[in-house]
Amino acid sequence: MSTQREVRVAVAGATGTVGQRFICLLSAHPYFRLVSLNASPRSAGKAYKDVVRWKQSVPIPKNVLDMVVKTCDVDQFGDAEIVFSGLDSDVAGDVEEGLRKAEYAVFSNAGNFRRDPMVPLCVPLVNPSHFAIVPHQKEALGLKKGYIITNANCSTTGLAVPLYALERAFGPLETVMVTTMQAISGAGYPGVPSLDILDNIVPYIGKEEEKIEWELTKILGGLADDQKSFDLHAKHPMKVSASCNRVPVVDGHLECASVRFARRPPPSPQQVKDALRNFYSEAQKLGCPSAPEQAIFVHDEPDRPQPRLDRLFQNGSGVSVGRVRECPVLDLKFVVLVNNVNLGAATSSIINAEYAVAKGYV
Numbered sequence: 001m002s003t004q005r006e007v008r009v010a011v012a013g014a015t016g017t018v019g020q021r022f023i024c025l026l027s028a029h030p031y032f033r034l035v036s037l038n039a040s041p042r043s044a045g046k047a048y049k050d051v052v053r054w055k056q057s058v059p060i061p062k063n064v065l066d067m068v069v070k071t072c073d074v075d076q077f078g079d080a081e082i083v084f085s086g087l088d089s090d091v092a093g094d095v096e097e098g099l100r101k102a103e104y105a106v107f108s109n110a111g112n113f114r115r116d117p118m119v120p121l122c123v124p125l126v127n128p129s130h131f132a133i134v135p136h137q138k139e140a141l142g143l144k145k146g147y148i149i150t151n152a153n154c155s156t157t158g159l160a161v162p163l164y165a166l167e168r169a170f171g172p173l174e175t176v177m178v179t180t181m182q183a184i185s186g187a188g189y190p191g192v193p194s195l196d197i198l199d200n201i202v203p204y205i206g207k208e209e210e211k212i213e214w215e216l217t218k219i220l221g222g223l224a225d226d227q228k229s230f231d232l233h234a235k236h237p238m239k240v241s242a243s244c245n246r247v248p249v250v251d252g253h254l255e256c257a258s259v260r261f262a263r264r265p266p267p268s269p270q271q272v273k274d275a276l277r278n279f280y281s282e283a284q285k286l287g288c289p290s291a292p293e294q295a296i297f298v299h300d301e302p303d304r305p306q307p308r309l310d311r312l313f314q315n316g317s318g319v320s321v322g323r324v325r326e327c328p329v330l331d332l333k334f335v336v337l338v339n340n341v342n343l344g345a346a347t348s349s350i351i352n353a354e355y356a357v358a359k360g361y362v
């Protein structure tokens, strides 16, 4: 039985696509206890069940049905210690900044602080070691408990896991080319109009390619020796090129990646499969309850992974890789699938927070 004390948590953006995943995952959590649901003034003052447009395949958890939604004003989060943010990025910046100032630990899905030089951009199966910059963040801002930790863009998250496993086993990557096929839920609700996406593929997702290309360098880079800045993969510059497409799938981003290693000769496809299968993250070692048992599942079947069949692997907390093979242009290519609303969003924030609790940051 866990001896971990109960930790009080709030969800900002509780009514949204990511917020609903937070509600499902946190309602069943062994030690996080939901004490506050916050959203826009449109939803505030009403019972959760009356304002949410619930789009999950399970019923609304009983514990939140009648909770009254509050605004995201900083005095509306009560005695929560942690705030999970699934806020629209138009408002996330100011709200999260205010919460940090009010000494909350904020775990955000929004993009606003990802490039901040004092904020960790953490894919929990990859770089929770970046939490070591948190004392510097607090000190620089004169705070005792307040800080912000962000997770990455959903496509970045899915790709970062196998890339990190490869770098750990075979040394730095020099080049990464990726083409994504991203689910509609990535655009929030109601998202892409049905007349745009049915019977169609849209070969453009605003700002997505730039996010993947930049975020990977922060995530796969390290911390400076004084733990006060990030090195952005500077010792081994890595070129990343992304092409992003919206496809008519509800959940699950599929990504086709090709990579070139710095070290010659490069590993064989079999060596790569073995390394991916054996990959074990720090969050798993620490026993974070929401971490997957297996971080990367490698398929041998030639037609997997597929979003509909594989997105619920381990409740969407791991990634699925397949079609590992030689690339005649770079060294190696493969396909990766990430559940964009679970590991790509809410699950990552929750594992990040579990890691923070386990390491004494909360």
Ligand SMILES: NC(=O)C1=CN([C@@H]2O[C@H](COP(=O)(O)OP(=O)(O)OC[C@H]3O[C@@H](n4cnc5c(N)ncnc54)[C@H](OP(=O)(O)O)[C@@H]3O)[C@@H](O)[C@H]2O)C=CC1
Pocket (backbone or CB within 6 Å): 012, 013, 014, 015, 016, 017, 018, 019, 038, 039, 040, 041, 042, 043, 044, 071, 072, 085, 086, 087, 088, 089, 091, 092, 109, 110, 111, 152, 153, 154, 185, 186, 187, 188, 189, 340, 341, 344, 345
């Ligand atoms: N969907 C995905 O796959 C992923 C999303 N993200 C990021 O997570 C965040 C949320 O995305 P998503 O859930 O898709 O978005 P949604 O549009 O589905 O939800 C947005 C949430 O923000 C709230 N909100 C909007 N305006 C305000 C306001 N003025 N004050 C307070 N709350 C407000 C909404 O409340 P109300 O219902 O009351 O309007 C709602 O709860 C975004 O920053 C997105 O970029 C990150 C990774 C993946």
Ligand SMILES: N[C@@H](CC(=O)OP(=O)(O)O)C(=O)O
Pocket (backbone or CB within 6 Å): 089, 109, 110, 111, 152, 153, 154, 182, 183, 185, 186, 187, 205, 208, 211, 340
């Ligand atoms: N833009 C992603 C989802 C998302 O919200 O990403 P970000 O967290 O970087 O804003 C998609 O459309 O699938």
